[in-house]
Amino acid sequence: MQSTTNRRVFSKEEWEKKLSQVQVDRRDLNLLVMNYLVVEGYKDAAEKFSEETGLDPGVDLKSIAERMAIRTAVQRGEIDKAVELVNDVNPLILDSNPSLFFHLQLQKLIELIRQGDIEQALKFAQEELAPKGEENPSFLEELERVMALLAFEDRTSSPVGYLLQQSQRQKTASELNQAILTSLAQEKDPRLPSLLKTLLWAQEQLKSKAIFPEMDITTGVLSDPPKE
């Protein structure tokens, strides 16, 4: 069926019929799930999933436990502990990655500011971070952004208040997690998000050529095709 704009129109029934003809291997699905659990560090879930599906996780689950301990430490704001744990896994990770190490130290500075230990924060910024900022203009910019927190009474509502949110800890934790995975020669990005991105992009591209029921990626449910 053709629309008035010459785009092909698919009804929901027609679309669902076409989808049902596509074969997807269960093993491939399981691999995707396992990949996500391993990369994101869900050790217990990966273990259980491995037991139930018979799939080999492909990595040492103990290494997942180590990564998760590090991630948890960052998410709790325990940066010194996270650094110690990373150095136990592989001390070269931080030593060979000045940018990552700087971001961890910045996170430590944020935690000191969050705790209200301003004197310690200033001392830490002066002794540890300022010298690095002098060597690298991009580091200096990031340091200045964090130091801007000190200029506001109500830090959480300030323009740089986002630095105090959990999402900032999450960002630092993810960066660290990826570096650890890279050092272990493992994939640092799970495949599932890429797959979803491809799906969304393909739907956008197809919209210019056809009218069809779009899939909501959060629910997996097909909507009714839009009317022209």
Add this chain to the structure above:
Amino acid sequence: MDETIGTGSLCLESEATDTLKETVKRIKNLCVGHPAKKQAYIKQGIIPTLLKLIDRRDSELTWQICGTIGILANNNVAGAEQVASNSGLCTLLSLLSSDDERLVKQASLCILGALKSVERPAKIFLENIQLLESVCSLFCNPFASASLRECTCFILTSCLENAESEQIVDWFRISNFCFEKLKSCNLRDPRTLTPYLNVLKSLTMRNREIGKQFIEHNFVELLVEVMKGVDMTLKVIACRLYTNLMNFSLLQEDQASKDTAVIIMPLLNRMLSNRDRNIQLEGCKMLTQVVAIAEIYQQQAFDCNLVHCLIELGHNINISDVEAACILLQAVAAVCSLVEECRRLVIESRLFSLVVNSLDTSYPELRIAGLSALRSLSRSVRNLRASLAEAVLMEPLLRSLSDENKQVQIQALSTVCNLVLYFSPLKNSFLESNGLTTLLNLCHSNDKSLKYYAVWALKNLLFLSGSKMKKRIIDEIGMDYIFCLIEKGEDYSFQEQGINLLRNLTCTFSIECERENILDFIDEHCYRLVLCIQDSLQSPCMEVVLQALYVVCNFVVGSERHKQAICNSKIPKLLLNFLTNPSYLIRIATIWCIINLIWKETNDINDVSNLADYRRARIASFMEMGYEEMLEGLLADSNVEVRGRAEMALQLLRDRTISDFGDENDYEQVSRGILL
């Protein structure tokens, strides 16, 4: 040093293991990401202290020590040198055979970090064969962990980059192990192939036999699959290995050509366009290796826009970045060596400025790389001329001829060889800038290589030059010099060059005017020249013989006196023997000598009369010697040109000439200039 170290509970001299562990751990955490602190600890001598504390009975302490040493050595040359010293390495390598996997991993990381930070990691192992043997054994342990494999792989590949390593270890044991592992690797995770492909890549750099075995094991298809994969590190390793096989001509040419066009060149394009400097430079090095194999790959590089990529790189590389500039210029030299379009693009781009500017830097390696690129570009004199290159080129080039570094001089000479080969303003520019004086001085150099290339340049300068140029050169260098090269040449290469000079001198064709008179100085030295040719024709070196034949061809043109001089020597008898020489080039050249000797001349430089009588006498003498029968035999020669010329010679010999007056342009005059 941290103040807490010497005090209280944190002390490296403590007997208590827990205290030691805490201290070592604290040092590690203090030094991570702090180069200044590392340096301070290293100056205090902490590394030897830590090495002494290594105690295999206490894995936990040893594990901490390895982590700390690894940090101290990472990106710190002084620390790395201390770790990579003989005793340090022995201690650390001994830990790699521990049952404690965690300890093995930490020790591997420590060794790897140290070796990557020293200047010449291979040196330590090449000077201590036992150490290298133990590394080989560790690598070949079928149960080795990934980190151990990575560490030993790095050591082996570093050693294999060095040519000295070839004879000292049984590398076949290593290659066989790698082949077994490749067969059993999990292909769903190609990264497991990395250490084995990496070692095989290094092994096949110089070892053809291992390359052959690689193919016999049917691994080429695997290699192609890996090259098509997504892992960049693995793709680069696979490409290098593939190129090594191409280097040894072990692959089917058409398949190799197709794989290079479809896989390798696009990969190189991505590498050269990558933002990471290391990847860009690795791409340049790989390009240099691939295009050096054959001209077709230079053409593919052009088709795949790789020359444009190099030009773009040239915009971003500063000449003060010596390493990068050298690598880039070497790639330019390689890719422009045979393909005209590549040269044209580079000459017309800003990259040419980098080439010229490199000649004036204080770094000899950069001057050499720049000259190497210029040498390739100078094969396209027309393009250089079109871009007004002589305006900027000649001065620095001439300075390079007098460089203190011999390699720079040699490269400069090679470039001059190309620039002076053809008649062009660049050649004139060279002469007007006193280039000839410098060149002639180098012809008298005590250094054999310099002298050789200088004479080569002189030979090219004489190629198709007019009499004015020839006179000028001989006035300065003297005929005696040329005769001495031939008579007393250090080896056949110099004799050959000397004979080539004579060949170009005696050729009366010039690019400036079609025919010129034979030069006075040739005539003056007639008899010495004949003796020289006679001796050269008896040389065991066939190349010398061939060039001497060409001299005969040129020498006898237009001069009865010269013809008689030749015929009065042993040369006619020698020519007879050459008619059955296995080399068709010698047979052809010999027939041309005969043709020129019995050619029906109309003029003579010495105004000799009765030319016809002399000619008849000469022919009679040749008939008596058996020339007619020998030439008849050549009518059935396997080479078509030999057959054709033999027929012509026979016609002349039997006096059934092509016309009453021979066309002077039918003379074979042979001048020779060779591009370097």
